[in-house]
Amino acid sequence: MGTIEGLIAALGEIAVETQPQKVRRRSRDFYWYSPILKRRLDHVTADLVITPANEAEVIASVRACHAHEVPLTVRGGGTGNYGQAMPLEGGAVLDLSEMNRVEEISLGRVRAQAGALISDIDGICQKHSGQELRLHPSTHKTGTIGGYIAGGSSGVGSITWGLLRDRGNILEARVITMEEEPRILELRGADIQKINHAYGTNGIITELAMPLAPAYRWCDLFLVFDDFMTSVRFADALSREDAILKKLVTPLAAPIGHDWLRPDLIAEGGHAVALMIADIAMDAFRDFLSRWPAEIVYERFAEDRLSSELPIFEYTWNHTTLHALRHDRTVTYLQTLFPAPDHVAKVEQMYRHFGDECPLHLEFVRFSGQIACFGLQVVRYTSDERLHAIIDHLNENGCPVFNPHACTLEEGGMKKVDPVQLEFKKEADPKGLLNPGKMIGWDNPDFDESGDRKFLYEEH
Numbered sequence: 053m054g055t056i057e058g059l060i061a062a063l064g065e066i067a068v069e070t071q072p073q074k075v076r077r078r079s080r081d082f083y084w085y086s087p088i089l090k091r092r093l094d095h096v097t098a099d100l101v102i103t104p105a106n107e108a109e110v111i112a113s114v115r116a117c118h119a120h121e122v123p124l125t126v127r128g129g130g131t132g133n134y135g136q137a138m139p140l141e142g143g144a145v146l147d148l149s150e151m152n153r154v155e156e157i158s159l160g161r162v163r164a165q166a167g168a169l170i171s172d173i174d175g176i177c178q179k180h181s182g183q184e185l186r187l188h189p190s191t192h193k194t195g196t197i198g199g200y201i202a203g204g205s206s207g208v209g210s211i212t213w214g215l216l217r218d219r220g221n222i223l224e225a226r227v228i229t230m231e232e233e234p235r236i237l238e239l240r241g242a243d244i245q246k247i248n249h250a251y252g253t254n255g256i257i258t259e260l261a262m263p264l265a266p267a268y269r270w271c272d273l274f275l276v277f278d279d280f281m282t283s284v285r286f287a288d289a290l291s292r293e294d295a296i297l298k299k300l301v302t303p304l305a306a307p308i309g310h311d312w313l314r315p316d317l318i319a320e321g322g323h324a325v326a327l328m329i330a331d332i333a334m335d336a337f338r339d340f341l342s343r344w345p346a347e348i349v350y351e352r353f354a355e356d357r358l359s360s361e362l363p364i365f366e367y368t369w370n371h372t373t374l375h376a377l378r379h380d381r382t383v384t385y386l387q388t389l390f391p392a393p394d395h396v397a398k399v400e401q402m403y404r405h406f407g408d409e410c411p412l413h414l415e416f417v418r419f420s421g422q423i424a425c426f427g428l429q430v431v432r433y434t435s436d437e438r439l440h441a442i443i444d445h446l447n448e449n450g451c452p453v454f455n456p457h458a459c460t461l462e463e464g465g466m467k468k469v470d471p472v473q474l475e476f477k478k479e480a481d482p483k484g485l486l487n488p489g490k491m492i493g494w495d496n497p498d499f500d501e502s503g504d505r506k507f508l509y510e511e512h
């Protein structure tokens with residue numbers, strides 16, 4: 053590694069922070085969700101944070117890091133869950149929060165700088181033309197669009213629009229390479245997959261064009277069921293009602309709703325389902341619901357929400373675990389796919405097998421054109437060995453786990469090297485300076501622990 057002093061001198065007027073506590077704060081993400089990563093990554097910190105004001109400053113920063121051989125890790129909102137944004141080998145964190153402009157909006161499309169907050173993009177698109185992003189993480193307020201595309205996968209809206217990896221869910225990406233003379237690339241079509249969910253290991257995204265959908269008035273609902281599997285069958289049936297516009301279908305087994313989310317609404321033993329339904333679909337939804345043994349315990353549009361209340365999506369996706377952790381620091385979580393077409397049967401099998409050791413939190417989604425569900429189950433952690441035994445049991449029973457207790461792309465994703473992303477890294481980051489340690493394939497291109505399992509980021 054080159055000298056940090058030399059790098060700072062080369063950065064000239066670009067904003068730099070070296071105060072250790074401030075640098076450390078911006079070297080973290082939500083890695084502490086995992087007791088394993090908490091132990092492994094607690095000491096990790098960068099040497100400095102660079103905050104470019106525009107693309108020219110990004111290019112100058114990259115050129116300087118390349119010349120001084122200093123590793124560089126990009127940071128958006130720092131809400132990643134697996135140490136994705138943590139600089140394992142120190143060096144520089146490139147904080148893109150100042151690059152937050154929405155550049156253009158047209159029918160069905162927005163182009164924004166990568167550091168723009170997702171909620172700001174939605175707010176501006178809503179005001180401009182009654183539109184909003186098709187998908188967003190439950191970190192709507194704090195995540196950036198660049199961080200979502202580089203680190204996220206799915207979220208609120210996935211029940212209608214599928215996952216970020218689905219063709220058409222990311223339109224264009226402007227990317228800066230880590231070379232002696234950095235290049236600016238405009239990626240579109242199949243090339244988007246080079247940088248989608250690559251943790252910023254093979255390029256710095258400075259702008260993105262994303263598809264938009266109509267911004268309906270969304271109704272937040274909590275339902276309560278006496279029986280969990282009935283709530284899962286309800287969620288599956290509702291997910292198949294294509295004409296009932298929805299953004300969220302989230303079953304939450306007891307005790308999640310009562311113990312960790314809304315004890316004021318969800319009685320002890322109640323199995324909750326969180327929903328977002330478009331206002332124009334509410335009559336159809338009520339008709340559908342009348343056939344099911346469920347009670348509506350909460351129903352509100354955003355404008356009626358009390359100032360003390362959260363939007364319902366902040367109880368779902370990775371927020372569910374956050375609420376659980378606030379009450380009980382010993383729990384952790386998993387990310388599992390219950391693949392179609394027998395996802396409901398697989399959910400039942402795992403629900404019966406693990407019981408209260410892994411209270412089930414499901415997110416229904418469109419996956420490869422079919423309805424399926426993810427499990428973001430809460431896990432009552434006892435030891436690393438037991439956690440790995442739980443993961444092994446899920447994998448062996450056809451429910452692949454995207455391991456949130458590892459910080460590499462491969463371990464958290466398809467368990468083998470993604471040749472497209474690796475080839476692009478060879479071209480765009482020949483010295484291996486971008487977010488080092490996150491792509492196993494860089495050091496071991498033959499890594500393959502995939503077996504015959506179906507994973508999230510595989511060719512399709």
Ligand SMILES: Cc1cc2nc3c(=O)[nH]c(=O)nc-3n(C[C@H](O)[C@H](O)[C@H](O)COP(=O)(O)OP(=O)(O)OC[C@H]3O[C@@H](n4cnc5c(N)ncnc54)[C@H](O)[C@@H]3O)c2cc1C
Pocket residue numbers: 081082125126127128129130131132133136137138148166167188189190191194195196197198199200201202203204205206207208250251252253255256257258369370371374487
């Ligand atoms: C409470 C909670 C809820 C969440 N809910 C969801 C969810 O619903 N769906 C979901 O998919 N994820 C979810 N996540 C994970 C995370 O919030 C999302 O992935 C989020 O969008 C990340 O955005 P960020 O700006 O915070 O990214 P960061 O954490 O800053 O970065 C994420 C990764 O992307 C890289 N990166 C950031 N910006 C760039 C860039 N411009 N160019 C290249 N690389 C870059 C970083 O190096 C890092 O590897 C959640 C996390 C938490 C803690």
